[in-house]
Amino acid sequence: MTRLTKSCSALAMLAMAAAPVAAQVTEIGPGEGQVNIIAWAGYIERGETDAAFDWVTAFEAATGCMVNVKQANTSDEMVALMNEGGFDLVTASGDASLRLIAGNRVQPINTDLIASWSTVDDRLKDAPWHTVDGVHYGTPYMWGPNVLMYNTDVFPEAPTSWNVVFEEMTLPDGQSNLGRVQAYDGPIHVADAAQYLMFHRPELGITSPYELNDDQYAAALDLLRVQRRLVSRYWHDAFIQMDDFKNEGVVASGSWPFQVNLLMGEGLPVASTIPQEGATGWADTTMMHVDSAHPNCAYMWMEHSLASNLQSDLSVWFGANPAVPAACTDGRGMQTAEGCTANGLDDFDKIRFWTTPVSACPGGDCVPYYRWVSDYIGVIGGR
């Protein structure tokens, strides 16, 4: 019955969607006492995982806005949660942000109300994954590469190519990589395959791993079918992947700096690298739900996310790069200029950021995201 009511209200919302975009907030009032945020694992820490990493309690003390975090594992999950409603903010990656904007799930942001907007990295201020027709739909949060994590006992030197996870081969320890590598359990992984082909099969003419015509897409799927034979189990939960590196004999996989840092912290022989083909990456944006019930707290959090120790400490914690470059050097947190360089602050142009593939791409007809979803399920199922 509730489903039915929901469907009806969704119908009503659809009707309203035809009306002009909701007006943005013009002033910030007193906080509403809480703010509900959908975030990636490890993105919003309150000192509970590691006491040194806390960028929530000071915010709660200063504003009275209690921060409730809903952890999401994939971009699709974030979009689904936002479609469901009940949240104020989401740390959306580029493969979710445009979908949220197209679906009228997020509202435009009044940058005049965010004092620290001017400190945001100029490369991110008008980034196409959160700015549509000059309207900003969020504040940049954090960005970084999808690294290749590897076991240093098996690889005395960092692998130079992603081929260790894409093609059957003998690893430096003399054994095959069959069953010892992993891949991401999300359709966006098709882009990693496409980027690999971009480097190794230039005759395909791939210009962007997110804009694939039918032939290029078919080639990427073929590569993923080869990978299916190598991969015993795909990873989507950061902590299950860490367990697989510990107990399942996995020695190489695409991963996030988050897992690399945690495993290194536990003393496991792992390290990470960006191979010659380059890497896909994420650039996340704090976006605000169109029906946010706590808009004042949401704006306060957006300002906090840019102005506080968050940018600096999170970039250390996650191994990512702050959206505010000053956070690398001004000592507001633990990050240093060297640390930012190590995380790839200068590699911005080498990273191809997650974007939702759409059929109307600059080069003509591209394979849209929904086919990526169903085909990737097929590939994992052995098709």
Next chain:
Amino acid sequence: MTAAGRISDILWRNPRLLLVLLITPPALWLGIIYLGALFALLAQSFFSIDEFSGLIRYEWTLKTYGDLLRPANFDIIRRTVVMAALVTVASAIIAFPIAYFAARYARGRWKAVFYLGIMLPLWSSYLVKVYSWKLILAKEGILSWAFETLHLTWLLEGYLAIPLVGGNSLSVSPTGTFIVFVYVWLPFMILPIQAALERVPASMVEAAGDLGATPAQTFRTVLLPLALPGVIAGSIFTFSLTLGDYIIPQIIGTSARFIGLAVYQYQGTAGNIPLAAAFAIVPIVIMGLYLWWAKRQGAFDAL
């Protein structure tokens, strides 16, 4: 006469009114909460999804059911049904002797120990059990260690090399998924079989023996037919629970999707509620067919 007394009189004179009053709340509960939710779900499956924004288009269409027949999705259905059938058969084979022992030989304290032994796994968290199985079956887990200690690694590796059932380790193979399913659902098979066996008079088994039947004949012609309702009741549990489970294949196995996992991912992850609803209809249809077949076999006659 007090008001309560008057009401009592009215109810006594109108037993039908009493019946209506008693039955309305549970009927409403069942009708609204259960059937209503089921109907809402069924209705969702006739909608479709806007493939870019992920929002649902509320127009009646059969397109979503067409999607079910795409090879990748059909694979999911076939994989799940085969797994559920195998798990059911294996559970029945394992459960029958255990239930037989419990029904025929266990007495007094041993009966209590038996019940405790069957029920104990049900008391601990389902997730804890599945995660411990992940560690038990892991490549560097206790089972591999046991095989190594017994110098039987070749046996394990030989088995894991078999296509379709094998994999890099038990924890990432379909066999691992199978083992954990059987472990988790076994109690639901043992208890109904035991209840059915307890109702089979011992004298019938003895009479079969007196008339010259071999033990195998007694089992085939007397014990099994009489205990069949219990086996079928148990199989309804194990079969439907396996059809709908979405936790085990997520943690143990090859990442290949099962129906429950597909529902979970299409609904929770991809936001494709229509396809998730269409997938959810599949076990309902399969169970409907199964129950119809079971009824025709006379499984419910003894109930």
